[in-house]
Amino acid sequence: MRKALALPTVALAAAAFPLLAGTASAHEGSSSYQASLGTLNQSGVTGTGMVTLDGNTATVMIEAKGLLAGAPHAQHFHIGAQGTCPTDADNKDGDAFLSTTEGSAAYGAIGTSLTLTGDTSPDSGLAVDRFPTAEGGVVSYNRTFEVTDDVHKAFEGGTAVLVLHGFDQNGSKTYDGDVKSDLDPSLPMEATAPVACGALDTAQMGTAPKGGAETGAGSTAGTENQAAFGIGAVALTGAAAAGALAYRRRQAEQV
Ligand SMILES: [Cu+2]
Numbered sequence: 001m002r003k004a005l006a007l008p009t010v011a012l013a014a015a016a017f018p019l020l021a022g023t024a025s026a027h028e029g030s031s032s033y034q035a036s037l038g039t040l041n042q043s044g045v046t047g048t049g050m051v052t053l054d055g056n057t058a059t060v061m062i063e064a065k066g067l068l069a070g071a072p073h074a075q076h077f078h079i080g081a082q083g084t085c086p087t088d089a090d091n092k093d094g095d096a097f098l099s100t101t102e103g104s105a106a107y108g109a110i111g112t113s114l115t116l117t118g119d120t121s122p123d124s125g126l127a128v129d130r131f132p133t134a135e136g137g138v139v140s141y142n143r144t145f146e147v148t149d150d151v152h153k154a155f156e157g158g159t160a161v162l163v164l165h166g167f168d169q170n171g172s173k174t175y176d177g178d179v180k181s182d183l184d185p186s187l188p189m190e191a192t193a194p195v196a197c198g199a200l201d202t203a204q205m206g207t208a209p210k211g212g213a214e215t216g217a218g219s220t221a222g223t224e225n226q227a228a229f230g231i232g233a234v235a236l237t238g239a240a241a242a243g244a245l246a247y248r249r250r251q252a253e254q255v
Contacts, residue, residue, distance in 0.1 A: 030052060030053065030054045031202065032051070033053070033160070034051075034201060035048065037197065038197060039196060043066065045064060051155070055152075057145075057146055061141065062162070063139070068167070072129070073132060074164075074192065076162075078104070079161070080154065083157075083161055084199055085199060086103040090103060090105065095179060098193065099193060100181075107197060111151040115127055116130050116143065117130055126183060126192065160199075161198070164194070168190060
């Protein structure tokens with residue numbers, strides 16, 4: 001009799017697991033990652049990055065503020081190191097700058113150049129004419145393109161980092177100064193020094209219930225992405241706040 005009782009349980013479990021596996025595989029091709037951009041070089045630059053990977057097709061959204069207005073800002077996925085951001089204490093040579101090279105122990109080398117048009121390989125790492133210009137100190141970037149396998153693997157392995165560059169250290173409102181770039185001695189260090197950095201972690205919305213933000217993230221239309229990005233963030237914050245309020249109310253009633 002016990003055996004007969006046990007069987008339906010096994011059957012139930014077997015029925016449940018394929019369902020779970022099915023749900024997982026439906027999302028396998030599409031994963032979302034987000035980065036909270038923190039300041040480097042005491043630049044005051046902050047922002048957010050969001051990346052959706054569908055196979056090797058990446059949709060990248062970056063919102064950042066506090067950048068040198070009217071100047072181009074190189075931006076990359078860095079890969080192949082610890083998947084973390086350096087701190088200003090990693091300015092090992094003690095000069096006025098945390099250089100891109102000094103940060104590489106934490107975030108690695110350039111894996112993708114987040115250009116506006118054309119090539120996105122590391123070769124375009126300093127293609128200044130194809131990077132966003134920060135009108136009013138703000139960068140609002142949205143592009144869908146193909147990444148390489150090594151970049152895709154870095155995302156899955158948690159070693160992809162979003163880094164923005166270009167820092168007006170001396171307040172001259174342009175990239176200048178005597179210190180030359182560690183990446184290209186024909187450029188001032190200001191043009192290439194990192195200003196903001198964020199590790200790209202699996203996005204919360206990837207594990208959220210169906211609907212809302214996730215639906216928006218799957219879209220490939222630029223404007224829709226932009227809208228979903230903003231509204232989704234607000235909606236998530238709102239839901240969390242409402243949840244916290246409801247919880248506190250319940251706690252209060254129980255006391
Ligand atoms: Cu970079």
